[in-house]
Amino acid sequence: MSALLKLDKVSVAYGQSQVLWDIDLEIEEGGAVALIGRNGVGKTTLLKTIIGAMRLKSGSIWFKGKDVSSFQSFERSRAGIGFVPQGRHVFPHLTVEENLETGLSALAGRGHAIGGIPEHIYELFPKLKQIKARKAGVLSGGEQQQLAMGRALCGQPSLLLLDEPTEGIQPNVVQQIEDALRRVRTELKVTIVIVEQYLDFAWSFADSYTVMQRGRLIRQGSTRAESAADVAHLVNI
Numbered sequence: 001m002s003a004l005l006k007l008d009k010v011s012v013a014y015g016q017s018q019v020l021w022d023i024d025l026e027i028e029e030g031g032a033v034a035l036i037g038r039n040g041v042g043k044t045t046l047l048k049t050i051i052g053a054m055r056l057k058s059g060s061i062w063f064k065g066k067d068v069s070s071f072q073s074f075e076r077s078r079a080g081i082g083f084v085p086q087g088r089h090v091f092p093h094l095t096v097e098e099n100l101e102t103g104l105s106a107l108a109g110r111g112h113a114i115g116g117i118p119e120h121i122y123e124l125f126p127k128l129k130q131i132k133a134r135k136a137g138v139l140s141g142g143e144q145q146q147l148a149m150g151r152a153l154c155g156q157p158s159l160l161l162l163d164e165p166t167e168g169i170q171p172n173v174v175q176q177i178e179d180a181l182r183r184v185r186t187e188l189k190v191t192i193v194i195v196e197q198y199l200d201f202a203w204s205f206a207d208s209y210t211v212m213q214r215g216r217l218i219r220q221g222s223t224r225a226e227s228a229a230d231v232a233h234l235v236n237i
């Protein structure tokens, strides 16, 4: 079976400063993968590279068997790559519902009838329905995280990338986010990659992990066969 996403010797630089080196990565359809590593090793840059926000210095990116290396961000999102950025980046002056509507743009040109917000988004995140007329800027961190996830899911991605979804979120809300992500995976059949500093969450949610160090992927394995303690020394400062 071919991988849903494949990175082949991907290198990326900010100007003269190379940040990603020869990244080879394959994500199987249906998987849940945690990308872990210390601060500044290049995890966010790797997600931005996959969504098309960074130009490749060398290498190629394949999605659903197609070389998408030269695709712009909007084309990758229409191809089915969804992204929930670190810090959420919801539009503070738009309402919850208007924020969700911005996610529908990824459906353009894909033969979907673009109607209102799909009901399953509100079923996944009932809180969003209750507060749909509220401005996003006044929401709690947990509500904004749910909104950012809902917005990405409005584009019906087959791959969802999330950058530190638990950062700054209260522990009881972390559980809700995990439950929602689990349903996204099983019910909506979305393949998921999370960048995560919080190893307990990564181990509880993902079935495989990959560790990044100084711009390279140095280790991959199963979260079921190994414990978080086995890799903590590669991640903790």
Ligand SMILES: Nc1ncnc2c1ncn2[C@@H]1O[C@H](COP(=O)(O)OP(=O)(O)OP(=O)(O)O)[C@@H](O)[C@H]1O
Pocket (backbone or CB within 6 Å): 014, 017, 019, 037, 038, 039, 040, 041, 042, 043, 044, 045, 046
């Ligand atoms: N816009 C930029 N211009 C120049 N260098 C950058 C830029 N963004 C990030 N970097 C550098 O690239 C490297 C990787 O950063 P990146 O944010 O991808 O790491 P990270 O693993 O996601 O870190 P964190 O866990 O702190 O978010 C770091 O050395 C960072 O300083």
